[in-house]
Amino acid sequence: LIRFPPHFPFSLLFLPTSPFVWYPLWSIIAFDELRTDFKNPIDQGNPRERLKNIERICCLLRKLVVPEYSIHGLFCLMFLCAAEWVTLGLNIPLLFYHLWRYFHRPADGSEVMYDAVSIMNADILNYCQKESWCKLAFYLLSFFYYLYSMVYTLVSF
């Protein structure tokens, strides 16, 4: 069994964590774009463009899902290996949430989440948006927590 130095995960994770924060941020921006339907006097944007836009955004969002979830999973794995129980404990709920979200996706079709036909329903959109904000907060906090832990371990090392 490989024995990591205690500060290993933090130093390792510090770098990837900062871009990691961007995932929910991107989602938030994307949802915001979905929500703002330019209110032109015509009452209808160009349907074609608008539809394409929605599909594009959904497509982008779907692309973000797997990297985010897998990276987070990787984190948890590392914490596990490093026996960072507290940190792991903090992350476990999110891990389970991700697993649930991924496997409990809408029954229709093969598309993971962010289905273009239903995303515009306000309740789904609201849910996704809220989810993104929460995650953003969580990632930000954990970012500082990791930073603090890293500095702490480095100092105490």
Add this chain to the structure above:
Amino acid sequence: MSAPAESPHPAASARISPKLGGATASGAATPAGPGPAPHQQNGPAQSQMQVPSGYGVHPQNYIAPSGHYPQGPGKMTSLPLDSQCGDYYSGLYTVPTQNVVTPNTANQQPGAQHMYGRGPSAPHIVGSTPGSFQGATSPTLHLHTSAAQRYSHFVNHYSSPAMYSANSSVASQGFPSTCAHYAMSTVSTAAYPSVSYPSLPAGDPYGQQMFTSQNAPTVRPLRENSFSDHSTAISHPSPLPPPPSHQYHQPQSLSGCSTLSWSASGLPSTQHNIVRNHTGSLATANSNSTNTVTDSLSCPVMQNVQPLKSSPVVSTVLSGASSTRTPPAANRPVEPVASVTQPSELLQQKGVDSSSTTSSASPMPNSYDALEGGSYPDMLSSSASSPAPDPAPEPDPAPAPAPASSAPQPSKMTKPFGYGYPTLQPGYQNATAPPNSGVPPSSPGYSGFQPYAQQYPGMNQLSSGLGGLSLQSSPQPESLRPINLTQERNILPVTPVWAPVPNLNLDLKKLNCSPDSFRCTLTNIPQTQALLNKAKLPLGLLLHPFRDLTQLPVITSNTIVRCRSCRTYINPFVSFIDQRRWKCNLCYRVNDVPEEFMYNPLTRSYGEPHKRPEVQNSTVEFIASSDYMLRPPQPAVYLFVLDVSHNAVEAGYLTILCQSLLENLDKLPGDSRTRIGFMTFDSTIHFYNLQEGLSQPQMLIVSDIDDVFLPTPDSLLVNLYESKELIKDLLNALPNMFTNTRETHSALGPALQAAFKLMSPTGGRVSVFQTQLPSLGAGLLQSREDPNQRSSTKVVQHLGPATDFYKKLALDCSGQQTAVDLFLLSSQYSDLASLACMSKYSAGCIYYYPSFHYTHNPSQAEKLQKDLKRYLTRKIGFEAVMRIRCTKGLSMHTFHGNFFVRSTDLLSLANINPDAGFAVQLSIEENLTDTSLVCFQTALLYTSSKGERRIRVHTLCLPVVSSLADVYAGVDVQAAICLLANMAVDRSVSSSLSDARDALVNAVVDSLSAYGSMVSNLQHSALIAPSSLKLFPLYVLALLKQKAFRTGTSTRLDDRVYAMCQIKCQPLVHLMKMIHPNLYRIDRLTDEGAIHVNDKVVPQPPLQKLSAEKLTREGAFLMDCGSVFYIWIGKSCDNHFIEDVLGYPNFASIPQKMTHLPELDTLSSERARSFITWLRDNRPLSPILHVVKDESPAKTEFFQHLIEDRTEAAFSYYEFLLHIQHQICK
């Protein structure tokens, strides 16, 4: 590949020049050489043949007539073609590769031809010559009416826009009404914030009297002036008639009952009592002298005017209109109809088409042409549409309500309800109250807010004193009367359930949108989300925005006045701050009144913006300017994609389809640009070149289904009128062309892709006829149904689509303004769950005919025929968008229906049809404490089939309440059930069926227990529901036993999915019939309570509850399930009845399958038939009739609709109640 129109495919493009045809075809096949495999023939070569019937068997036939080539597109060299064909056929039996099919046309089906003879049928004329039809056309209209389901009186309407616009820019026929409004404007503004409750004496909750009585004198003269002014000013005959009808209609239809109750409430209670005890006619007599005076004043004027100027039709209209005192929907038994009206009128009135709508009976087929003009047959006489609420009508209703109230109401309430919650039947009794004399209804329109606001104190007190003290000697609103469900045996009212009328003041009520187009589950909107949560009731809207209407003000105006910040259209519920400014009722922004709006074209007066038709009608239609177009309005384009595989040919639907098309070709909605095209497919895709100038239709076959392209993109969709002969030829030939096919595969996916390519330049409607699982190419599906699981009580799987191919295709189509309508005529499982996606997201509609066969299953064939007739001729709107706005503080989430949600409040509808319904769920985001009214506005922007851009706007206004009791008092149980059904469908797809079922049960349990805890003074052991909710458990039980949600009973997956699709996209009226069928006993029909429709007496038997206990062996019963009628004949049914109605001597001789009632010349037969016809006329899709003998095997189908009874798998109603009670106590 082969993208857009211009350069479809190398081969194909070459082929466009006919001369190159054959040669290139072979060339195109080159990649693998002219091989035998069908897919190698990329290019459609064209051959031609004379005898289509034979070709399937003998490939040689094709080659034989090669002499005819010159006729064809190509003077092809026969050589390559020969070889090609030879190869092809050697490999593949029947499929004719490239043939120019010469359908043996004209002679084959002479029948088809004569249809055209009828040709330019009435509506057509009307459409083409607006304005001229007065006398001449209307008679012709009569000719064709019998078949039409909907009637509109107002032929004239069509012309009205034009005429009006001639006079002025505004087209609608509003009457100047309530002139006094404006005078009160200052009051209104002040009052609007609803601060001013206290200003009235507490004893009088409905402050109107004070106002109105004061204003009355001034109002009346004004009105009359304007009236006469109007009539004289406009010399056109046509525009005039409508207004009166409007006026008269509206009081009764919408506000009729409730309105009165409001005004009545103001009366001293003594009067109430008197009235209560009298029959309707008496009540009218009682009504105040002032009323009658106004009545007489206004009535004569109108009546005189109209007969003079209008054609026969119109005059009937008139009488119908004036008679409108008849309940708008015939369902209300109108017995001794207003004694006031003359007998002749009486008949006319009864011409009222029942379905809660038309009070107008004119023979206009419900077809586009007439409709487009703005005369909308089949609409309700809703107050919504009344252009200008003339003050006069208000008092008028006096007679009207009376009849209504006189309706036999078993569940007669003992208490008087001065309170205005006429939710259910009993509520109508309020109407008995004499219209208050003191209340000239013309209470100032805009000051209306004040009186309105003032009713609240009363209301609150009422609710607080729920136990029964009330101001006006009305203990509590009827809708709040607690009912012990377990002890109430006959919970179902004897007459159809009506939509509750929002508890608004008189004027707003009058102006409010008709419940047929726009309904909210709670007619009293709770003030906060917390309150809503406490009530545990679903909050949402049910829309039927594109309903066929008989009267619709159409407004042509340069500027369409809208709020500058939220873009709300100006509507009756805005407030005018002064002459030049109005305040939006949705976002409260103050806007300027544009100069043009100051001029009222109806009165030709200046400075009366509040009298414009936009402000007098909650349902209006604007002719949109070019600002509302992204591109020139598209023409009507119809593409038919037909399955011609062996299975399809076997089922024989082609004959029916082609026949219907031939019959209705001239009635297809559209203008001179209308285009039409046909495609057929089995394992290959066949296109038909119908280009004008060809001597016969050419069939082009594309066998490369992996990469579909359009052989001749320009000539596949052709102008209907230019190529009519070719189209007829094709339609005559089509049923016989594939008779010998042995191709069993179905390449639906590729055919749809091709259809999409064909339609994308214009958009339009694609009608897909499919008979089996698609088995080739993209979008192929596997059978997912396990027949053993059909009656499983546990898990029902595969309710969602198997592939997202159809969904993506639908989205593409939606982006190109193309809707896909699916007709599934299958004998086995066809995975409707997947296929339905093509219609769901492209705003199409879905029709399903299980086990369709044209000879073995004649009833389905007949249904298809009738459905097609409606489908082909009904109105259609293209490239539509619908935006729903609501007052700030409310927000919409989750839409239900067939559409694509393009934005949080915008639905993208490639097509809109009059049979489409929608539902929206609402939530309350901000407290509505500072407002007493909330409004919802639906704006549907569409391109009519005539190429006009139009906006139809509906506005609904509802009061806000702060107490839980009021929320319960305002529940619209039918709307709530329909919304719940929609939500349950979503739930069962996204989660599971059992979840959805649990959620439905929980909805009842939660709401009833919430109510129970509210009325804590009552004993807890009983299951108590407010009267407004008394049908809730019954309906939920009905839902649980519905095909969509039932478990334990064998249900085919497709049937289940279809039921779900219907729940999602049917409008409320039809959905309710599907959920809870109506049962009538018909062996003892009498004329008691009968209504008169078109000179026919239509008996109105009472509703029976859906339980076998009601089925006596001696009786015969009719069950109306919306899309199907059952007539159940008891074993020992009276032989007289069987003989007189069914035409058989006794019970034993009735055949097992009987789908028609013979036309016998007996009284009982006449009654039964007129009743059934009347029921049928009320709905768009003509239901089929099954006569079910007591012993026949078909009776299970009948019995499964008896939802109050117990089945092996489900509770009886009583058990269900006990179950709920148990859950509540838990």
